[in-house]
Amino acid sequence: MWFKQLRAVWNKELGDAVRDKRAMKIAFLPPVYMVLFFAVGIGFAIHLQNNEERDIEIHLAGQDAPLEAWLTENSITLNPAPEDPYGAVESGEVEFVLVLNTEPVAAGSKEPRSATMVYNASNQSVHGSVGEVRRLLYQYNSMEAGINILARGLSPKLINPVSVREANVASDQQMGGLILGGVPLLLLMCAMMGSVGFAVDMTAGERERHSLEPLLINPVPSMTLILGKWLAAVALTLAVVLVCILLMSIALYFLPFDKIGLRVSVSAGAMLGVFLSLMPIAAIAAALQLVLGILSRSFKDAQTYMSFLIVLPMVPFFVVVTNPGIYETWHLWVPMLGHQTVLRNLLLGEGAEFMAFIAFTVSAIPVVLIALWLAAKQVRRAKIIYG
Template sequence: MWRKQFLQVWLKEIKDAVRDKRAMKLAFLPPVYMVAFFALGIGLAIHFQNTEERNIEITAYGNNPALIAWLRENKITVNPVDADPYPKVEKGEVDYALILDSPSKSANPRQPRSATLVYNASNQNVHGPVGQVRQLLYQYNGTQAALNVLARGLSPKLINPLSIREANVATDQQMGGLILSGVPLLLLMCAMMGSMGFAADMTAGERERRSLEALLINPVSAPTLIAGKWAAALLLTLAVVLLCLLLLAVALYFLPFNQIGLRVAVGPGALFGVFMALMPVACIAGSLQLMLGILSRSFKDAQTYMGFLIILPMVPFFIMMTNPGLYQGWHLWVPMLGQQTVLKGLLLGEAPPFWAYLAFWLSAIPVTALALWGAARQMRRAKIIYG
């Protein structure tokens, strides 16, 4: 009997949700907006990076033909000026400039010369070009030092006793995953927000319309009633998550990551792993939203209280951002934090251990059951029904 009652409640809530066009738009449009803004931001970042790499111009004051020729050989456009550009950089008329020391004719031609790189560090747009110019200046300095030592019949190894090399063992997929650091937060927020409007309407909305009392008159137990509402909210949340994943896969397929030397290939296997990792989050979200909706006095109050649930996926995101190398096995047993770790690994092309998904479910089931039990207990209170 309880199975039939559960099915009837579930079908009733699904029909009500589908009929509410406004709630459907509020549920399925946010993933579209978030993925669109994400794709736009990544596309603009790639465009700006390509533009900065192709057209780097620097204002130079002074005379150092060898250094200017070195910069021009490395595709840096040097614009000589006759006046000191330091005041212009301070006023913001010039983003960055290079001031070269010009010794007199009577000075020793081998005398060390200086080069001052002037820029405003508070301007975020100058860090990329200034970093490339700074690297070229260091390379030029090392090359000239080696030539001066070699001209005296000495080995250049005297000024560089330690030869430093770097070996990057990261694959193109792992390097490309670094640019997707915000995607786990986007997916977790979709899982938390998917059924927010529906859960509020199933609980506080029915109280406000005075239809909850008529529903409780039927011979249906409170746990069965709450379970049916939760199953409907879960189905709608998974539909929102699936839409978000499909849109994200399309965006990642068409974004030109190859223009900046990166490769992002999130295949069907990784998407399936992401979906399986988000299912426990959807279960927790639906149960918490129903409990908050039952305790709310009105539909507006329910939406306000449920809005605080968005903070839950943000906490592990900032933990991983501030401590990217922090990882321990017990993280997988913490809801949201374990999903954040696994989603990041899937985007980097890494396969998580199978027991990680088991840990997600074992940690989500108690939270979900406790929230549903609390909501079902409140359903029979006269204060909740009649306000």
């Protein structure tokens, strides 16, 4: 009898949710938008990085024939600078001026010639040019210093007593993690917000439509009623998560990561692991949303309160981003904290331990049970039924 009652509530709530076209749009359109924005943003970044370097134009004040020749050889177009370089940059007349010291250097002086880069750091478009010119100036300094040392019969190695080399042992797949850093947050947000519209409609919505009281008249225990609503919300949330994962898989497959030397290849097994990792989050989200929906005074209040749930996956995301490498085993037992690392490893093809899925499930059970118990305890109160 208990199972039949539970199935009847589940069927009723699921049918109502499917018939509500507005709630279906609210649930399934955000994953489409988020994945679309992610794909467009990554594609645009790849396009910019893959394009050939454009010629950089700068305004030069002063004269230094060797330096000018060096800059010209490296595709830097030199234009005459205005009379007041600082004022011209400040007013926005020009973006970048390289000011060379024109005062003659005394014979035997150890003071180097000076070059001042005048630019407005608040102008984002100028940073690329400034960085390229700065790099060329450093190379010119090293080259000239080596020539001067060599002219005095010394080895140019004296300038750099320590030769620094870099050896990057990360694979192309692992380097893809630099781009996929925000994907775990996107997936967690889909799991947390997938059933917001359905949960609000099952609780505050039914109360406003005056259909909650007739439902409570039936001889069905409160926990059975809440459990049926929760199972329906979880099923709908998992459908949203599945759509988000499928769209993300398609986006990662078609984005041209190979053009920037990266390899992002997410297997079907990895995506299955991602789905299994998000199942406990969907269960927690549905339970919390039901509690908030029951305790809210109106449909609008419930939507407002549930919007704060989006903060929950963002907190551990920023903790992990601002403190890379802090992963500990106990993080797996904290909902949404261990998910950040596990989801990232799955997307990078590194896999995940079976213990992680057990920890995710076990840690979610107390949260879900407490939330469902609280919802079942409150659902039959007169203040909750009548508002």
